[in-house]
Amino acid sequence: MIRLCEKKDEESIYQIINDAATAYQGIIPEDRYHEPYMSKDKLVQEIEDGVIFWGFEDQGELCGVMGIQDKGEVALIRHAYIRTAQRQGGIGSKLLTHITKHTDKPILIGTWEAASWAISFYVKNGFELVRADEKKSLLQKYWDVPERQIETSVVLASPGFSEGI
Template identity: 30%
Template sequence: MIRPLTLADRDAAVTVINTAARWYRDFLPPEEVHDPEMTPAQWEAEARRLTWYGAFVGAATLVGVMALEYVRDVALLRHAYVLPEHQHARIGSRLQAHLEGAVRGVRRIIVGTYAGNYKARSALEKAGYRLSADPEAVLRAYYSIPEDRLRTSVTYEKPL
């Protein structure tokens, strides 16, 4: 089941994010790994400008999260995380398809990810996303992220 998340889901969502983000240690330099990846306060701040969605196993076990944010003329898919033990079960793909289906009023979806995140990059390409011609320009135009993350990130785009 996929549904929008509420404040009541915050702690479970933060657990999913921080657990799934541990794999960043495999490809990010140590100084760029943030632990935790997201705090409850950061999750709440993000929730003020985007909509969080969650994938549940059964009615109560949150196993994946993803967020949808509108910025000017595009929709951004953000914060895609799936618990390691539920990866390869199409949880991320189902969340992505659900959010893509919820997008209204724009003609393009953008997803940012780390350049070294080969899992996400492969999944995005399989889903029809293409690497942006100028990822740095896209990141500067549509995202507010720290410089260290900007330097190590790329963007993918998909027209609607």
């Protein structure tokens, strides 16, 4: 079952993000990976900054989370993670399908360039990689990430997205 996450879910969200993010170890640039991947304070800050988390629950336990953040003319998919033990079961696709129905705005997704599995997932679900020359301006405009992360990331967009927004 997909449901809106609540304050009481913060610990589960934190655990899911940090469990799933272990997939990045040895893949993304070493200077960008740390444990925990996302601190509890950073999670709270993300929620305060408008990231709304949706969760996939099975037998009373959150198995995956995905956030959406309204940024005016676009919406961002943020922090999409599935527990390691429950990957490859369609949870991510179900969350993505559900979340994309909650906005009529173009959707952007940022992820690590080296996370080929994440890029493949979004492409399989209809998103398109934006051109490298657009990537930097989009990351600077809609995300608050360091320059090093901009250098090592990609942006995917919903079909028909035009950077001329």
